[in-house]
Amino acid sequence: MFNMRKDFQKGNGTTEPQSCAFGRKPYKCEMCPAAYKRPTDLKIHIMDHTNMREYECDTCEKKFKTRADLTKHMYIHSKENNFVCSYCDKRFKTRKILNTHKTNCDKNGGDSGSGSGEYECAICDKGFTKESALTAHVNSQHHDD
Numbered sequence: 584m585f586n587m588r589k590d591f592q593k594g595n596g597t598t599e600p601q602s603c604a605f606g607r608k609p610y611k612c613e614m615c616p617a618a619y620k621r622p623t624d625l626k627i628h629i630m631d632h633t634n635m636r637e638y639e640c641d642t643c644e645k646k647f648k649t650r651a652d653l654t655k656h657m658y659i660h661s662k663e664n665n666f667v668c669s670y671c672d673k674r675f676k677t678r679k680i681l682n683t684h685k686t687n688c689d690k691n692g693g694d695s696g697s698g699s700g701e702y703e704c705a706i707c708d709k710g711f712t713k714e715s716a717l718t719a720h721v722n723s724q725h726h727d728d
Contacts, residue, residue, distance in 0.1 A: 607620070608620050610622050610624070610625040611625075612625060612628055612629065612632075614629070614632045615632070627648055627649060630648045631648075635648070636648055638650050638652070638653040639653075640653060640656055640657065640660070642657075642660045643660070655677075658676050658677045659676055659677060661676055663676070664676055666678050666680070666681040667681075668681060668684055668685055668688055669685070670685065670688040671688055671712075673688075702714050702716070702717040703717070704717060704720060704721060704724075704725070706721070706724075706725045707724070707725070
């Protein structure tokens with residue numbers, strides 16, 4: 584079995600490079616063909632095999648491989664909505680949520696279909712800022728109604 588702490592100690596032979604020439608990847612995974620230039624990159628890779636997660640969210644207890652992944656995750660618990668849609672000015676907690684919204688917002692002519700607007704759907708009362716957005720909404724959401 585692979586022992587991360589033991590195998591990363593100097594002098595083990597399995598992870599220490601003989602020479603560190605430019606472009607070489609001397610740190611090799613024992614479980615697959617992957618190889619890395621730095622031992623820290625190998626350590627992160629090995630976590631994929633072992634499902635090891637060292638960084639835990641204090642709010643929801645979800646665990647992450649790296650501190651950077653945990654930091655990105657923490658945005659979902661933030662009360663701040665720092666990501667703004669360039670089409671309708673709505674704000675979101677994460678870039679991923681914003682990008683999902685923008686896909687729909689762009690298709691609906693600058694409105695995600697969840698707010699009020701000059702053009703209102705007679706079937707579900709969603710509002711749109713453009714008539715073309717309302718037409719697209721009706722055709723895609725209520726074509727069988």
